[in-house]
Amino acid sequence: MGSHLSNRRTLRSLLSSHGTFTWRGAARCLAITVLAMTLALPALGQTTGRIEGRAVLENGNPLGGVTVTATSDSLQGDREVVAGADGSFRFVGLPPGTYRVSAGYQGFATLEQGGVQVGLDRTVTLEFQMRPADFGDIITVSDVAPVVDVTTTTGGANFGEKLFKELPVTRTYQGLAFAAPGVTTGAGGQLGDDNPSIGGASVAENRYVVDGLDSTNPAFGTSGSAVPFEFIKEVQVKTGGYEAEHSGALGGVLNVITKSGGNELQGDVFGYYNDDSLQAEAKPINEFGQNLGFTEYDFGASVGGKLIEDKLWYFVALNPSTKETEYTTRTGTRNTESEDALFYAGKLTWQLNPSHQFVFSAFGDPREREDDLVRNSFGTVGDSRDLGAETLGLSYSGSLSGSLFSEASIGRFDQTFRQTPLTDQPFYEVRNFGRLGFAQQQGCAGDLSPIDANNFSTFVFNPGCVGGTFHQESGDSLRDEARGSLTWFGETLGVDHEIKVGASARRVEYTDHAHYPGAVDGPAADSTGFVYDPGGLAGQRWLLFNTTAILFEYDQDSEGETDEQSFYFQDRVRLSDYFSLNLGVRSDAFNSKGDLSDVNQSQELDFSHGDMIAPRVGFTWDVAKNGRSKLYGHYGQFYESVPLDINTRAFGNEQFNLYYFAYPTDGSLPNAQNPGTWTYTYQLGGGTRVDPGIEPMYTVEALVGFEYELMPNVAVGVKATQREIENVVEDISVDGGQTYFITNPGGVVTANPVTGVPLPAAVTFPEPVRDYEAYELTVNRRFADNWQLFGSYVHSKNEGNYGGLFRQDNGQLDPNITSVYDLPELLNGAFGPLPNDREHQVKLYGSYLWPFKLITGFYGQWLSGTPISQLGAHPVYGNSERFVTPRGSFGTTPDVWNLDLHVEYPITLSSGLDLKLVGDVFNVTDQQEATQVDEDWTFAPLTQTPTPPDCGGPGTGPNTSCPNGNPQFGQATQFQAPRTLRLGVKLSW
Secondary structure: OOOOOOOHHHHHHHOOOOOOOOOOOOOOOOOOOHHHHHHHOOOOOOOOEEEEEEEEOOOOOEOOOOEEEEEOOOOOOOEEEEOOOOOEEEEEEEOOEEEEEEEEOOOEOEEEEEEEEEOOOOEEEEEEEOOEOOOOOEEEOOOOOOOOOOOOOOEEEEEEHHHHOOOOOOOEHHHHHHHOOOEEEOOOOOOOOOOEEEOOOOOOOOEEEEOOEEOEOOOOOOEOOOOEHHHEEEEEEEEEOOOOOOOEOOOOEEEEEEOOOOOOOEEEEEEEEEEHHHEOOOOOOOOOOEEEEEEEEEEEEEEEEEEEOOOEEEEEEEEEEEEEEEEEOOOOOEEEEEEEEEEEEEEEEEEEEOOEEEEEEEEEOOEEEEOOOEEOOOOEEOEEEEEEEEEEEEEEEEEEEOOEEEEEEEEEEEEEEEEEEOOOOOOEEEEOHHHOOOOOOOOOHHHOOOOOHHHOOEEEEOHHHOOOOOEEEEEEEEEEEEEEEEEEEEEEOOEEEEEEEEEEEEEEEEEEEEEOOEOOOOOOEOOOOOEOOOOOOOEEEEEEOOOEEEEEEEEEEEEEEEEEEEEEEEEEEEOOOOEEEEEEEEEEEEEEEOOOOOOOOOOOEEEOHHHOEEEEEEEEEOOOOOOOEEEEEEEEEEEEOOOOHHHHHOOOOOEEEEEEEEOOOOOOOOOOOOOOEEEEEEEEEOOOEEOOOOOOOEEEEEEEEEEEEEEOOEEEEEEEEEEEEEOOOEEEOOOOOOOOEEEOOOEEEEEOOOOOOEEEEEEEEOOOOEEEEEEEEEEEEEEEOOEEEEEEEEEEEEEEOOOOOEEOOOOEEOOOOOOOOOOHHHHOOOOEEOOOOOOEEEEEEEEEEOOOOOEEEEEEEEEOOOEOOOEEEEOOOEEEEEEOOOOOOOOEOOOEEEEEEEEEEEEEEEOOEEEEEEEEEEOOOOOOOEEEEOOEOEOOOOOOOOOOOOOOOOOOOOOOOOOOEOOOOOOEEEEOOOOEEEEEEEEEO
């Protein structure tokens, strides 16, 4: 969405430091009962795994009636099943962990197999070859359980506690995603380091699931809640090939389960410390001032145990942290930025009986930030922020009979964001060539001496010398969800089936109340005495360009809501012992509304179940017929779960007025008291209409792969993936930005599709394209004999003219209403390699336990660079909006590589009590290559006729023959973080 400087990048990204973030955290009471859960038919992301297999005679014939028992420290009591007539058995709903499985039958020796690793949403397949012997004899099976999951087409990576606690990783789970094949950074540092790009999708297209509860940011589709590793049992990163039960992710799924306690008391007291003395010197970035240092404390405790043995377990954890950063601005002003966070988690696990289990989970990450700022040429812009999320959930799983298994869950995700300006600091900012603006003195903008018009591109300040970038009085979101499923295991016409049916309902709400901090009382007059009457909206800002000044009024006071429902059916059909078909279909529906939707129904998105039918079809074939090989393929469609930013912006009360002025004739800078001469007023508001023929957005994925266990504990794999995006939902304008409507862009438009009014001339938009293809090699060596190793190589290509819900070109996070498709001219040259395209990715990580107890782990990667584009200004939208040359045609950023190390040494203090000394070194070799560069080639909007040469780049800029060029083009705006040492200590029992 855009107009004269009115797109969201201008409103929340260009004119604020991080204004597109929106999180909610004040906890609300969640009234949950088992009866309500059961009636709602709930279920969500998998929180368990399974074991299945066969009992056979020595000649391979099945043996029915065998009693199979599974035990684990992760399991409340033992689980016992009796193999069917075909010898098959299964344990479903198993908590992740290490299991011992035994098989016994009258007249045969009892077989036991230990070390069976059950992963999150993974299936282990076993075979017991029963041997005649005296009843009661026990034989330990020497074979280790297979590494390959022969039942699924889902790709990605699983990180169990044994793995991730021995790796050098960030303090929260999101950082693990980047170790999975095909996962890259995709925010360019603009949204932090916890939002990955998966399978070519943007960072706003993933789903984040913790303890079966969706913790994705409801308004923007990004990561919504952080959970420290001390709270976590296992992390699963799904990168593709998901079954019909998974929805809403055009990219990938991060599935997390927290710890649950046990019969034995276990716990940790931990602490981490880091400061600038433990970090190498970082390369300077021209855009900012100088970092003087930082101090970071991170400490906490967790404990889990039993209230009733094998009946009721508990886990609780608390982790406060604080970080302070000191720096100077380019003018030498000293500032301090601080953040205080409180991570917490709690869980109760209750086994009613061996067939029925209930889990209550709660976790959150409320935070406070002071002086979360924009650093600019004059000083700083400070804000105070309250943010974070809190989640409550209750889930049930149980066997209703030997062939019927049920799951149910309900939960609430509650997120908050408050941004309050620090009004004791004046706001003033120059956005200049290469962001290197200057002024002759500090102070309020009205006190500044005139600036040569050729020396800046945009000068910004609030009326009345009020501080702060943006005032977000409420950025709150809320998601209530209920899901459920039934799974039937049976046989029809001699063929085994595993049929799963499920349903879900979600109610999502978002409140967006925001405006600029400053305001000017109206009516007011220009230099000629003309009354232009500002002051109608809550907040105002001045934007000064080379020859034009704009008084920009902005007010947002909107609420949005979305109701979602879904049904799915999937059937795993076992055509033989070694070949299965996975057949599934999913039907979704949603209605997204805002404040104006009830007045005008064309201002809403409304898709029924018939509009969103997604087939999911796959196969798995154990070609070696040994349970350790898998040839597989999958085809699926995945529909978007539309974030609620569109509800409040396009269907809400958002309003803005722009008053344009010529500069004062006395040569001074325009301000509220001396604005210059009014030229015209531009007003927008009243919402955006939706094309009645619009169709929902989805991706199509096809993949084929092969995995094989070369030797015990070691598997290799190859995979090819193709993804394409279809029916992109975006807003466009056919009248030069005067009005907008939401549609599926592409083709020739001869009439406004909402009003039906013919256009004076046809307008053509190219079809949105995002094509991703990848070829993947993997090797996995799970932990055995004191070491583990995992590696991957991915060769990929990601190209098109549409990057996704997050527009990485200009940093705009406005899902489905970015500026990319607003005007046809913005798409000239837009086709090419997309910003998160990395042709080569090599990743390697693992750990080793030395004989003298020392644990060492490492993570290393080598990534080819990302494409560089030459961007130019647009007269309506401003900088970084058009392509001077075809997208990505100016080469790439440097290839990057890094090596991180983890060292941990336990000191036994007493029986069951260890003191662990921990050290993590990130970027051991201190590689500091540029990971992002300035892509603004020119600030010229090309409004002159005939069109002047589109010059720019180094050697241009003020006082040259190309005054509108950007001399900082190609200069780094972000480097790899310098070598950093983090020290830690843990007391574990």
